[in-house]
Amino acid sequence: MAARHLRSGLPLLRAHLAQGSRGFASQVANPTGKDIKVPEALYGGTGNYASALFLTAAKANVLDKVESEISDVVAASKKSSLFSQFIKDLSVPKETRVKAITEIFAEAGFSDVTKNFLAVLADNGRLKHIERIAERFVDLTMAHKGEVKVIVRTVIVS
Template sequence: MALSGRIRSGISLFNKLGYLTSDSLSAQRSTLPRTLTAPANFVTSRNFSISSGKQKEERVKVPLALFGGSGNYASALYIAAVKSNVVDKVESEILDLVEAAKNSPTFSQFGKDLSVPLETRVKAVQEIANQAKFSEITKNFLVLLAENGRLRNVDTIAKRFVELTMAYKGEMKAIVTTVIPLPPAEEKELKETLQEIIGAGKKVKIEQKIDPSILGGLVVEFGQKVFDMSIKTRALQMERFLRDPINISNI
C-alpha cells in the first residue's frame, strides 16, 4: 500500500475506534483546558532523533534562517532528518500526512482542539504513525507536536520544512500559474528555460497552480522574480494605455 494510502488508513482506523468522533472529543474535554506550548529554546534543545550512539555527533547547519514557532519546529525536524540521513523520507511522510489530514475534517478538528487530553493526542499520532509505517524521526516529531499542542500548525511547519529541504538539495521552486495544467512538453520547455536563467548552481522544481481569473497565459514566480505574462495583466495594461490622454506633440 502506498504511503498516502497507509496514512488515510490510519486516520480511518481512529475514526472507527472513536478517538476522532465529535462525541468523543466533547467527552474528553477537561474542565480546565491545558495549553501546551514549548519555550523558545525547547524545540532545538530536545533530541527526538534516533541514533545508534556509535555515530559521531554531527553538527548540522540549517541552510535558511527561519523565524517564529513554525520555523523553529521545522529547523529542529530538518536537523534530525539530516543527522539520520532520511531527509527525503521525512519530507514525503510529512507532506503526505498533511494532504491526508485535509481530507479528514474530524482529524483536523482533533489537532486544533487543545482541550483534548495530552495522552489522547499522543496516542492518536502514535497509532497513525505506526499504521503508516513512518520513520522514527517523523513519528517522534509528531509526538512532540502532540505534546506541545502544535498539531494544528503541522501544515505551516511542513511548508517551512520543505523550504529547508529544497535549499539542502539545491532546488529552487518556481510557481507557475495557468488557467489549465501545462502539457508535459510545455512544462519541460519552461523548466529548461528557467534552468538557463538561474544557472547550473540550482535545480528548478516547478509547482503548478490553476487560477482561471488570469484568463490565459501564465505567471511565473521564482526567487524574488515575477514574470506576469497573463492575458488579464496584458488586458489591464492595454486598458491603461487606451485611457491615457494622447500627447499631440509626440505624434
C-alpha cells in the same frame, strides 16, 4: 508581545530535543561525519520546529522520506475533517493526543523521525501548525538540495 512568547518557548524546545525524552533528538549516526547545518535561518515557532525536524532528518539521512510523510499528514488533514478537527482541538487531553498520533503513524509505517516529531507536536499542542511547519520544512529541504522556487508568468498578446 507574541514574539516574546515564541522566544520564551525556544529554550523549552531545545531542552526537549536535547534530552531526547521522546526519542526525537536521540543520537543518530551521521554517515558523512560532517556537522549538518540548517541551510537558511527560520524564525518563529514554526521555523524552530521545521529547523529541528530538518536537522534530525538530515542526520538520520531520511530527508526525502520525512518530507513525503509530513506532506502525507498535511494531505490527510485536508482530506479528513475528523482528523483535521482532532489535530486542532486542544481540549483533547495531551496523553490521548500523543497516544493516538503515535499509534496512527506507527501503524501507517512512518519513520521514527516523523513519528517522534509528530508526538512532540502533539505533546506541545502544536499539531494545528503542521501545515505551516511542513511548508517551512520543504523550504529547508529545497535550499539543501540547491532548488529554488520560481513563479513564471507569461503574457499572450493577440
